[in-house]
Amino acid sequence: MKAVVTVIGKDRKGIIAKVSNILFENGVNILDISQTIMQDMFTMIMLVDFENETTALKSVVEKLDEAEKELGLSIHVQREEIFTSMHRI
Amino acid sequence: MINPFEIIETIKMIDEENLDIRTITMGISLKSCAGPDIETVCRKVYDKITSYAKDLVKTGEDIEAQFGIPIIHKRISVTPISTLADALDEPTVEKCVMIAKTLDRAAKTTGVNFIGGYSALVHKDYTRGERVLIESIPQALAATDLVCSSVNVGSTRAGINMDAVKQMGGIIKEAASLTADTQGFACAKLVVFCNAVEDNPFMAGAFLGEGEGECVINVGVSGPGVVKCALESVKGADFGVVAETIKKTAFKITRMGQLVAMEASKRLGVPFGIVDLSLAPTPAVGDSVAYILEEMGLEKCGTHGTTAALALLNDAVKKGGVMASGYVGGLSGAFIPVSEDAGMIAAAKEGALSLEKLEAMTCVCSVGLDMIVIPGDTSAETISAIIADEAAIGMVNTKTTAVRIIPAPGAKEGDVVEFGGLLGTGPVMPVKKYSSAEFINRGGRIPAPLQSLKN
Numbered sequence: 001m002k003a004v005v006t007v008i009g010k011d012r013k014g015i016i017a018k019v020s021n022i023l024f025e026n027g028v029n030i031l032d033i034s035q036t037i038m039q040d041m042f043t044m045i046m047l048v049d050f051e052n053e054t055t056a057l058k059s060v061v062e063k064l065d066e067a068e069k070e071l072g073l074s075i076h077v078q079r080e081e082i083f084t085s086m087h088r089i
Numbered sequence: 090m091i092n093p094f095e096i097i098e099t100i101k102m103i104d105e106e107n108l109d110i111r112t113i114t115m116g117i118s119l120k121s122c123a124g125p126d127i128e129t130v131c132r133k134v135y136d137k138i139t140s141y142a143k144d145l146v147k148t149g150e151d152i153e154a155q156f157g158i159p160i161i162h163k164r165i166s167v168t169p170i171s172t173l174a175d176a177l178d179e180p181t182v183e184k185c186v187m188i189a190k191t192l193d194r195a196a197k198t199t200g201v202n203f204i205g206g207y208s209a210l211v212h213k214d215y216t217r218g219e220r221v222l223i224e225s226i227p228q229a230l231a232a233t234d235l236v237c238s239s240v241n242v243g244s245t246r247a248g249i250n251m252d253a254v255k256q257m258g259g260i261i262k263e264a265a266s267l268t269a270d271t272q273g274f275a276c277a278k279l280v281v282f283c284n285a286v287e288d289n290p291f292m293a294g295a296f297l298g299e300g301e302g303e304c305v306i307n308v309g310v311s312g313p314g315v316v317k318c319a320l321e322s323v324k325g326a327d328f329g330v331v332a333e334t335i336k337k338t339a340f341k342i343t344r345m346g347q348l349v350a351m352e353a354s355k356r357l358g359v360p361f362g363i364v365d366l367s368l369a370p371t372p373a374v375g376d377s378v379a380y381i382l383e384e385m386g387l388e389k390c391g392t393h394g395t396t397a398a399l400a401l402l403n404d405a406v407k408k409g410g411v412m413a414s415g416y417v418g419g420l421s422g423a424f425i426p427v428s429e430d431a432g433m434i435a436a437a438k439e440g441a442l443s444l445e446k447l448e449a450m451t452c453v454c455s456v457g458l459d460m461i462v463i464p465g466d467t468s469a470e471t472i473s474a475i476i477a478d479e480a481a482i483g484m485v486n487t488k489t490t491a492v493r494i495i496p497a498p499g500a501k502e503g504d505v506v507e508f509g510g511l512l513g514t515g516p517v518m519p520v521k522k523y524s525s526a527e528f529i530n531r532g533g534r535i536p537a538p539l540q541s542l543k544n
Contacts, residue, residue: 003155004091006100034093045093057155076100078157080091085348086341087095 001050002031002080003057005064009073011042018071022063023048026056047080099341100157107314107376108342109159110349111369112202113149114290116297116305116362117141119168119206123176127184130173131191138165138195138204141304141359146200148356152349160349161311161371161511165196166295167206175218182225189229189236196235205295207238210285213247213534223253226260230275231267237293243283243480245487249535254480257281258473258529262496265465269498272506276495277460281476283483283490288363289419294456294491305362306354307419310346311369312338313430314376316402320384331385332405339366339409347414365419366410367455368402370430372513378402378423379432379442390432391442399423400453420489422455428508428515429460437516438505444475444518452482457491462506462515465498472496474525485538 007019016035023030023046032047050056061077068075102108122133142165149163170188174180189207196204207229209219226238240257243249261281265273280294287298290307297305319338323330346364354361370378379390382398403423411417425447427433436442444461451457457479463472476492483490497506497517504517 004096006096008097008100036093038093038097043093043097045096061154074104076157079155081348082156082158082345083091083096083099085344086099087091 001057003048003050003077004080004083005046005048006076007044007073008041009071011037012071015042015071015073016044018067019044019046019064019075022060022067026060026063027051028056028060102312102315103158106312106318107371107373108312108345109161110346111309111311112162112164112290113145113160113349113353114164114166114295114307114309115142115145115357115359116166116288116301116307118297118301118303119173123173125176125178127177127187130177131187134173134188134191135195138167138192139198142199142201144357148353151356152352156349158345158349162202163200164290164292164295165199165201165204166290166297167192167204168297169206169208169210171209171216171219171222174222175216177218180218180221182221182228185222185225186229186232189225189233192236193233201235203235203237203292205237205239205292206297207236208240208296210241211250211253212241212244212283213250215253223256223260226279227263227267227275230264230278237278237295239280239282239285239294239296241282241285242476243484245284245484246537246541248537249283249477249480249484251477251529251535252532254477255473255529255532257476258469258471261472261494262469265496265498272497272500273465273495274508277493277508277512279493281492283480284488286419286489290365291367291369291420293493302360304359306350306357306359307362307365308346308350308353309365309367309369309419310342311371312342313368313370313378313381315342316368317375317377317381317384320381328401332401335402335405336409339406340413343410343413361416363416363418364414366406366417366421367419368406368423370424370426371511372429372431372434374431377430377432378425379430379436383432389439389441390436391446395446396449396453399425399450403454420455424456424459425450425454426460426493427518428462428513429511430513434514434516437518444520448478448482451479451490452486456489457483459491459493460495460512460515461493462495462497462500462517463520464502464517465496465500467496467520468524468526470524470526470529471520473529475520477529481535485540487540
């Protein structure tokens, strides 16, 4: 199952390290990563691959929720299909 | 990889513009539960609903978590209960209320938010069971929390059953008085339809129609806030641009509904029925259909031009949505429930929005006079006459119309009634002081219009 991890917020040190570390610890493979400043906000978008579907997703979301609070960011994990179905015919 | 701007757009729609899936509604046929003995019927109904819908809520929550799209309600719609009442040995009000309580218990066991289908279709005439079921509606709604009821009193093909229209005025008054302690809350769970649809996922009017299968998943999307925000970016542009913008937005919203519907259908092993394209508002600021109309350039919803604005909105939503889903159905239009829409509440409080204007608006959108609080001393005949007017609009225009009106006991014009949750806040709107009693008391049937003769 492929999912998109989106991190939006004020830029600071260690965001990528923190997020990718959580993904690594949960056995999630990062397929693609892009980072940009959009409307003055640090925006990182990762395409990741969950080998073990639902259980891994749940624990990753919990860990990322903690990171979200700690770093003052907004982090979303959503299955890729939501974006492809909305924006591609 | 998907374009980052598109990803951010989707996230913004969900986080800031209140995009959500309003409901996943599982339709369950209860035809197999019919029988002469009430105890057996209740047991079969409970067992069937709790077995078919046992994973509905969990599946909804899983989809919500994995796709990051809020799914506000999970609901169940069932075969009109009048079908069960008709099969009973001796249908009585008490027996019908027992079935209502069974539905309520089954809904609570499965964890859904509402169960719809305590219904009867009497657009031409009543059967014995239908008559008893309608009589039992006030007690059934007062005795349950999650059961929703609807009655179809007219259709383009059959005309309007004016005996049923007359009866429903009294039923609504009785439902209000039985729930006087909650300001007539039972009436918020009761809809009177003309041209009711069989696959509607929205409450209070959802039921599983005669032509439907054993079990089906229907999905209703919601996104007035997204449409409003999209229109903010085309301020001052002409109506061609406005319509295009709404179409594109509706397409995206509906695609999300289609995705969720397919996913739910796959996980539950239940056929996918339809996606309902309706724009359904909530009382949350930024989730209002009225604000879309105001964004088009009206100072207040309800002023001159509102009907035209709504007609454009309703049409563009359909045009955009229809390509996004394999099967579109249900009510599919913009809803204008007064108490559930922050902009409508404000407009009604300030006197910009009247019952007459709302009636005109229902000619060009789904569904009808919805969630409107009227003074508690309004007569049953006046309520019946309001229903008759609305049914006539539906009958002649070959569209669904409905009346969900609350004569809140003790409430007077200018008061405000709080229902809470999705049902919101209702300013009490004035009705005409002149009597319609003699008209309503004629009874009989208004013949089907010329429009019905299409063969």
